[in-house]
Amino acid sequence: MSRIVYVNGDYLPEAEAKVSVFDRGFLMADGVYEVTSVLDGKLIDFQGHCVRLARSLAELEMKNPHSDAEWLAIFREIVAKNAVVDGMVYLQVTRGNPGDRDFAYPADDVAPTVVLFTQSKPGLANSPAAKTGWKVISIPDQRWGRRDIKTVQLLYPSMGKMMAKKAGVDDAWFVEDGFVTEGTSNNAYIVKGNKIITRALSNDILHGITRASVLRFAREAQFEVEERNFTIAEAQAADEAFITSASAFVMPVVEIDGAKVGSGTPGNVATRMREIYLDETRKAAL
Template sequence: MRTVYLNGQYVPETEAKVSVFDRGFLFADAVYEVVSVIDGKLIDFDGHVARLHRSMAELRMPQPPGREELLTMCRELAARNALTEGMIYFEVTRGNPGDRDFLFPSAELQPTIVGFTQNAPLVDRPQAESGVSVVTLPDRRWQMAHVKTTQLLYASLMKAEAKACGADDAWLVRDGFVTEGSSQNAHIVTKQGKLITHPLDSSILHGITQSAVLELARQGVVEVETRSFTVEEAKDAAEAMVTAASAFVLPVTRIDGVQLGDGTCGPITRKLRETYIEFARNSAI
């Protein structure tokens, strides 16, 4: 049985309880982060903490948990659950005002802080070679996708729709342009060998893994161009890929049934995945 963290205590998962009046439950008034773990160490930890604090500030949530508090929590959760490879999720809600009201409570609440582990293969994955298939679906999320909140219903619906279409996942489209995946950042490699990635605006989540991969790409792997790209351009690309803390770098080998290349991982995607895993191992804490 997993041990989870709840408001300063480490308890069995069956004993972790949050009030029905917690605003995270009633309004999805909560933000979260996912930190990858390999070899028992945390990857890109500081980037995830910084983004958590940015998300809380965007939602005017006070009292962000500090870096050292979160670092202690993550390391303790990994140790107590013998986690060597997988993810640690941590979530902060505005708290429990004791009743339901759309307005933020006038008094400053104590936030609810939750953390838990999830075992998952990250390094050795068959999809790293065979790739994933995606379908393109309308992006109907709210206009603040750069804030990592727990209101993930639309993403869940799109994942279910993709599965019903026989695909692994979905890429979301707004005004003809791909914004991002349902839970990953989306990228393509043109036939001229250039990596295209969406601008960091409010229509996408500013990925921590994405940022690290793009920096590594610029260090001699491939030229990077930041701009929007269309669905048609993606289908005509030499390669496509997604980046995420739970996936690192994975090739996309089919878009709306159209095969890219020979249907397996392309050379630039493979190089970026290998480079990122090496970077992650060397920089994990």
């Protein structure tokens, strides 16, 4: 069965789903996106993704083309049309097609381009990597300065993923001014005793939806949370490390730049936070 893709109000077979070559998402990376996980046919952390989408659009002076209720209906419809049980829904909103290329934003009457597609990932919550953990390397953070806006400008994160792949590891952590910012597509954490440490929110990192939920659940579970910068050396000397993202949920990190973290196996805190996150978000899924 051909995958069904949503393009500007139409549900189309993926081979028929097209946007203009003059779309500013294609020409200027002038757009934002969200990735929402699906477990058991339901949307995980959906409201948080709506809030961040609205913020990203506002930061780029783009109108939100739909209300949260309308987004929910569209998301549910594309999940149903593709019979997704476990997987992800990818949403992209660009400034649209002004009819030609220009650095200046087009007039407000240019309609945004809205695209959604699904990716089926059976057993998404049961990744074998959660039992073995990830290995990461550190690389310089050479992205633009507004990482808090979830734009489609993903070239350097893609380069980081490839650096990690060539190094035979799972991911890369960005480092700026001596401190870890985040992973290529995730937020980064270390653990010392009962304390979970992660960089504070700013323009320097993505305001992760999974991050927000995990930190809330951590506090409810009586873990101490400290939001501050940390170095690679501090991470290597930590008891544990982990990352969070919409698709990996909570993933232990067991090696950084060749040095084992703790015992070199997934730690109790990361393992417990993964369990709590999956349990709680499944209960609240839409």
